[in-house]
Amino acid sequence: MKNRMKFFLGIACVALLFSCSRQNLTYDKPYFDFDSLVNNQVHQIASAKASIIKKTFLNGKKDSTILLPDTAQWRHELDAFQQLDVINKPLFKGNYQSSNQEDDHSNLFVRSFTTKMKSPVPEVKFFYQDGYMKLKRIESVFNESNALYSTSRKLTLEFEDQQGIAMISKYRVQGFQKMILSDSVKFSIEGKLLYQ
Numbered sequence: 001m002k003n004r005m006k007f008f009l010g011i012a013c014v015a016l017l018f019s020c021s022r023q024n025l026t027y028d029k030p031y032f033d034f035d036s037l038v039n040n041q042v043h044q045i046a047s048a049k050a051s052i053i054k055k056t057f058l059n060g061k062k063d064s065t066i067l068l069p070d071t072a073q074w075r076h077e078l079d080a081f082q083q084l085d086v087i088n089k090p091l092f093k094g095n096y097q098s099s100n101q102e103d104d105h106s107n108l109f110v111r112s113f114t115t116k117m118k119s120p121v122p123e124v125k126f127f128y129q130d131g132y133m134k135l136k137r138i139e140s141v142f143n144e145s146n147a148l149y150s151t152s153r154k155l156t157l158e159f160e161d162q163q164g165i166a167m168i169s170k171y172r173v174q175g176f177q178k179m180i181l182s183d184s185v186k187f188s189i190e191g192k193l194l195y196q
Helices: 002-023 034-047 071-077 079-088
Strands: 051-058 061-067 097-102 109-114 123-129 134-145 149-162 165-179 184-194
Touching: 034 071, 034 079, 034 165, 071 079, 079 134, 079 149, 134 165
Parallel strands: none
Antiparallel strands: 051 061, 051 184, 097 109, 109 123, 123 134, 134 149, 149 165, 165 184
């Protein structure tokens, strides 16, 4: 009886471990790997001990500060851009169309991904220099809505070479949030990174 109980307990443990590991499976990234981009940038920026001039605007009130964030704070600062990885979820696989063109306002090339499907990210634009060799800017919109609130954020991420490595130089998150039974709140967050 004890052996049978140990056997079933062992099976239950294996099944539990298997179900947990299946939840942590990484999915294919058919469009762009935002998770890796943000994780790599956080590591590089923290290693470079970059500081940031951060300007915020909230319903007409402005604030500005200089910070020297640690790794956890950088992850928080760039979280909005990591959320763009939703475009790679299996639900959206094959539903984004890509197009390539020259930018009308610069010498950059633009690769766009757009979808007609209902998605938090209707479009993402990547701006490259030297063909599609050097990523210089990412622009996108992230929308969310439910019964309690709706929000829309326009996201911009800019890159510059730092000792031969493309690293974030500026970022901007601007938009609005509307809670049920309250007025819309307009906000803007801008960060300019300073490297030593």
